[in-house]
Amino acid sequence: MSTREQGGPGATEAAIKRWDGLRIVGQRDFPGVAQSAGAARRWVLGILDGHPTATETLETLELLVSEVVTNAILHSDSAGPDGLITVRVGLGGGLIQVEVIDDGSATSVPAIRTTDDDSLSGRGLSWVDRLARAWGADHDDEVGGVVWFRLAIGHPSGHDPLSSR
Numbered sequence: 001m002s003t004r005e006q007g008g009p010g011a012t013e014a015a016i017k018r019w020d021g022l023r024i025v026g027q028r029d030f031p032g033v034a035q036s037a038g039a040a041r042r043w044v045l046g047i048l049d050g051h052p053t054a055t056e057t058l059e060t061l062e063l064l065v066s067e068v069v070t071n072a073i074l075h076s077d078s079a080g081p082d083g084l085i086t087v088r089v090g091l092g093g094g095l096i097q098v099e100v101i102d103d104g105s106a107t108s109v110p111a112i113r114t115t116d117d118d119s120l121s122g123r124g125l126s127w128v129d130r131l132a133r134a135w136g137a138d139h140d141d142e143v144g145g146v147v148w149f150r151l152a153i154g155h156p157s158g159h160d161p162l163s164s165r
């Protein structure tokens, strides 16, 4: 199983900009199989153990990590037991940043889809857009695709002076 090194081909200008003001506190590879959505979710929440965090933030984090990892598995070349997704977590300035790096796709790019109210699919990135402080998608020919998002960590009381949402 290959790994993606920090400072290797992953250290593109876009990546450097994305991480400005944050420190990476964890990075882990997961196989490109459906179970990795839950595994990645549990791993990311585990990183926040011992960090006072608003319940709402934890719930949002669970949802968005699941959606973005599921997208990498469903829509990128990371699908399948030999495929890989990498999840990176950063903290700083009252924010948590999660990025999910996949093997890219020749046929699809992450984009919000307009869906009718009853549709069960096409909602993942809409949630990211509504709930995240900021998010984006980058593509690098060497690294693959990256979808990242930031949330305010907030306060355990639920009162979050940092958040305007």
Ligand SMILES: Nc1ncnc2c1ncn2[C@@H]1O[C@H](COP(=O)(O)OP(=O)(O)O)[C@@H](O)[C@H]1O
Binding pocket: 067, 071, 072, 074, 075, 076, 102, 104, 105, 108, 109, 110, 111, 112, 113, 120, 121, 122, 123, 124, 125, 126, 145, 147
């Ligand atoms: N990691 C990704 N790589 C390539 N395409 C993606 C990725 N994530 C999302 N997409 C594209 O963006 C679309 C919208 O994603 P989403 O809102 O989660 O809806 P859904 O996954 O239900 O189709 C997907 O249908 C797919 O075409």
Ligand SMILES: [Mg+2]
Binding pocket: 067, 070, 071, 122, 123, 124, 125
């Ligand atoms: Mg989706």
